[in-house]
Amino acid sequence: CPRPTRWALSYLAGPMTREQIRELTRASASGADTTAPKQASDSRPVVAASATSVSAPVLPTEVTQLFVPAAGSVSYHPAALGVARVHAMLPDGSTHTETVAMVAPLSADVSAPDWTTATVSGQAPATEAADTGAAFAPLPASLGKTGTVSRWEKALADAVYRTRTVTLYEAKRLRLLSKPGESERDFRVRIAETTRSSRDGEVDALRQKYAARMRTLENQIQRAEQAVSRERDQMNSQRVQTAVSVGATLLSAFLGRRAVSSRTLGRATTAARGFERSAREQGDVARAEESLDVLRQRRDTLAREIEQAVAELTARLEGGQEALTERVIRPRKADIEVVKVALLWVPAEHS
Secondary structure, rough: HHHHHHHHOOOOOOHOOOHHHHHHHHHHOOOOOOOOOOOOOOOOOOOOOOEEEEOOOOOOOOOOOEEEOOOOOEEEEEEEEEEEEEEEEOOOOOOOEEEEEEEEEEEEEEEEHHHHEEEEEEOOOOOOOOOOOEEEEOOOOHHHOOOOHHHHHHHHHHHHHHHEEEEEEEOOOOEEEEOOOOOHHHHHHHHHHHHHHHHHHHHHHHHHHHHHHHHHHHHHHHHHHHHHHHHHHHHHHHHHHHHHHHHHHHHHHHHHHHOHHHHHHHHHHHHHHHHHHHHEEEEHHHHHHHHHHHHHHHHHHHHHHHHHHHHHHOOOHHHOOOOOOOEEEEEOHHEEEEEEEEEEEEEEHOO
């Protein structure tokens, strides 16, 4: 302690005089130490009183104080600012890094920030100096204790680990994965751009799949058209033969002016048979035409089926109907880096 040291120095300087002894006795009686050097003022950190203060509180050196600028006279309310950097390992082996800022309100009654319900946003612009003439709301008493900031940092890392994820969209058929922060709509647009180059090839492959069935129908239609033409020719030829036979029979009977002979009867019978064959030929033509119509309907139905399949394939390849699934990526605790935890003074109009 300083007093014995001073006495020792006085003793070493030589014997004390009577005046020095009387002065020392008076100082001891009054409790004053006129000989000891002046002590430095107590610099231990303190926390603002429970009432509103007109100056920023003095806090432990581990507590960083930041102030959100505000015009004019303001009343500051306390909040905890936590900034963390999250590194998430993506399925393709790359790492996505995201910095998140969280602001949790504080008060004299709230001893620690609740990071799980904190506002997540971009870090508010802040300075290290408060506005002149500002008033400060009371703080939790815990800020005056050593280790408080470290506990808040651990709580922040735990909250980020449990609440922060990266959601990706995956098109499994195309083996495509969205980028972090890419919306579903933007991902579908990118799918369309990626697959547009291969769309024509897949459409051609689809048409080739139906080509054999279409060729078979076309060949059947061609043969049916030939059958109709042949039946019509036969029907017309039979009609001509029948007409000639009937005409010859009538002419012979008229010119001969004789009783009907066996030859004339033979011609008449032949003509009658010609009418029967002509009727049959007409029926064959009708049946051939009916078969042709059925084949043409089948061809038209197949053509519509092909166009519908092409339209569906095109829409799917353009990404509009591609099935997407969500993949949620959770960071590991080791991938979370706490950048900063500070006391943030927020103007009342912004709180």
